[in-house]
Amino acid sequence: MGRLVPAVTRALDILELFLDGDGTLSAPDIVRRLQLPRTTVHELVTTLAARGYIAPVPGRSGRYRLGVRPYQLGSRYAEQLDLAAEGQQVARAVAETCDETVHVAILEDTDVIYIAKVDSTHAVRMVSAAGRRLPAHCTSVGKMLLASLPERELAARIPDGAELAAMTPHSITDPAALREALAGIRRRQIAVESRESNPDVSCVAAPVRDRTGQVVAALSVSVPMIRWNDGRRAELEQLAVKGAAELSERLGHRSAE
Structure with missing residues (x-):
């Protein structure tokens, strides 16, 4: 089995946080819950948002929810x-x-x-x-x-x-x-x-x-x-x-x- 890539693991950890609570998170929430450096979280959040995995919550500055990309992947999985x-x-x-x-x-x-x-x-x-x-x-x-x-x-x-x-x-x-x-x-x-x-x-x-x-x-x-x-x-x-x-x-x- 190959080595796990830390950056990918952290990105997935962030996505899985959205499974709990009301489904919205801020960068400080992620820092607190995953105990990651603020700079690391900021970079990961920016990347995930750019790729459509998370998206800003309208009217709630600084908060994010899951984007359309996880839905598309889940739908493809369900089809199979x-x-x-x-x-x-x-x-x-x-x-x-x-x-x-x-x-x-x-x-x-x-x-x-x-x-x-x-x-x-x-x-x-x-x-x-x-x-x-x-x-x-x-x-x-x-x-x-x-x-x-x-x-x-x-x-x-x-x-x-x-x-x-x-x-x-x-x-x-x-x-x-x-x-x-x-x-x-x-x-x-x-x-x-x-x-x-x-x-x-x-x-x-x-x-x-x-x-x-x-x-x-x-x-x-x-x-x-x-x-x-x-x-x-x-x-x-x-x-x-x-x-x-x-x-x-x-x-x-x-x-x-």
Whole structure:
């Protein structure tokens, strides 16, 4: 690995400061926060402004905000993103941690479509495939995605009189019961499904967001009932949340924390 260039590192440090607070900074702010010489900061700020990476804030003398150049670079990056490819990489990392089957899925009407999947190495594991379609209300990823819909859109997709197909005796088939379950999922931002799509499997799922904050997918961890208990569920919930957050970050989402 080559040597890091100090001037470039300092310029990037300055740009990353704009991620916090109200998104505006003055040269003295930068000097104080990075503990750099005033002359160095002045030269870096002048260069970044000349190249369009930062720009003066109208009506606020001496303060800067991000310029158009970072937006252009971010837009180009977003254009190159492939949810399935990014999801496969994150799913692989999550599966390596827990050695259970991990999926990433998207919502299409009232079904989910699995766009990424990594298998467990256990002899007893969930059998599925990327590209498979299942009723959303029977899966943890599907319930997570349904819970993320605006109420009006959810009602249009699953009206009160809808007939919900059962995949197992544990599947939710009543729209009112589904809405009650979705309300809980919306509060917790985690979905749990126990033997609703497969009588021998339980799953947990967390939401994946894009750079606008919209939920565009869900990541789940699936576990055979022989390895399912309250302690394991809690562990996998945390892992699903962490994996979904990582995938969200890859898609350009910034946590509010």
